[in-house]
Amino acid sequence: MQEKLHIGLFLTDIDMQDRISALLMSLGHRSATIDWFSPTDGFDVVFFIADERHLDTFLLNQQEAVWIAIEPEFLEPRFSALLEFGVHDVLLLDNLSSEQVTQVLLRAFHRREVIRKMATHDSLTGSLNAEGFAGHVDQAIGTTKQTGRPFGVCSVDLDQFQKINEEHGYAIANQVLCMVAQRLALLMGGRFSVGRLGGDEFLLLVEDLSDKEELLQALDLVRGSFGHQFELFGKRIYASAYIGAVLYPDIVGTSEELIAQAHEAMVTGKRHKQQVFLYDRSASPWFQMDMAAEIRRALREDEFQLHYQPRIDLKSRQVVGMEALIRWEHPRYGSIPPSDFIYVAENSGMILPLGNWILSRAEQDMAQLERQGMKGLNIAINLSFKQLQDPTFCDGLPRRILNWKSARSQLEFELTETAVLSNPELVKKTLVAISDLGVKISLDDFGTGYSALVHVQEFPISIVKIDKSFVQRMAKDRSALTIVESIIGFAHRLNLEVVGEGIEQPDQLEKLQRMGCEQGQGYLFSKALPLAKFIDYARKANAISSYLSSP
Incomplete structure (x- = not known):
């Protein structure tokens, strides 16, 4: 609803007010008429019908009104007083029809909206400014207190933006800022509220999260x-960013x-050379250690493990596959979340030996499954965009697959849109080579990127995974349900x-089944084991x- 527009209406022809009200209603505005002070919740146009006895009282108490007088003699003598009181819209009209008065009111609405937007939005990018963004966060706090669903506030700072200014000039640098704002706004199906704090620092608000992991997933999309x-x-201009975030109500x-x-x-992430840094992690003792050196040591000491989240055929309810997820049990600090060490591995080059370890352990575990009589299960392994940027890894992957001891048709590699775009020509060549060997390729977090539909057609992708943020919002967000229906229809x-990822509730499962989604995974079935x-x-x-299912 638009901002409430108060109208002080001084008429001898009361029927005109009814005609104006009817016209406004036909244009989507609800109006109310009061003859003294009374609540006006739910209305965006409020008429004050007053006579000359009450005029001065209204002027003193309704400073936000647009005053309209068909008979100007009511207001004209008090014009200077109106300005002194702070009334900024004063319309002195004579012999106008109700249609003409309505047009004046609509222009007042538009003017009020422009003024409001100027006060809350950044003039360069069109994103929220600091004040406007803070207002959105205030609303999110109120919503979370009612629903219990957390939200995240993120700070995104472009790295070495001054270099873009110096090399390309301020005009192009400003265009880059606008493109960054647009790109951020399209992530996660438009779930981000985007603000600009000033300079090259942006703010993001992502609401209605299920947990910290979903926030970390969102931050990974921003990074990507x-x-x-x-x-x-x-x-062609390249930019990177440091991203800091806080999860409410973990932090209040x-x-x-x-x-x-x-x-x-x-700022803390910059200091530790961490591209993504969650505020409550600052208390985590493992950030005081040399993470890259610890990853190297952990590989030697065999501290990493693979856990497997079951993937379910939604029609038969049979377990038909699994997703391999890495875990690290540190001898001193205990369980370290993958989100805390994968970024370091990618930025330090340790993702390559770590990725090789994952492939080797997955191959061993597949052999163990077959010895246990569990044959025919598919295994999905995530590939990092850093792996796919490395020519040595890409050249060696097909040879590695040729030596894979289990059936290659059971092997699946999961990629995000970021991984696909990291080096399109090299990635496409690699994916075609391994696809020709019978390996499946899946596109993860589908629906959250801004050009994923193109990639499905350009690359040898055979599976799309609907991002859990859409699956978990289907019940209460019609747009999320529409997106899921569209993805499934497009894929088929x-x-x-x-x-379908992140299935946690029976109604989510029922909706996916009804729409023809073949497989699913999530806590409704099992966590990673x-x-x-x-x-x-x-x-x-x-x-x-x-x-x-037996008769």
């Missing part, structure tokens, strides 16, 4: 959005405090399989589903 270039005026405070904490997290027209527990879960789940 800087993995490909900006093109304008024939120039006012909107200004949350923005300041997100900024502090970004291209003969692609669809996997160590190999032995995965085998036990799969046996029991498949036995139960076989029993239930």
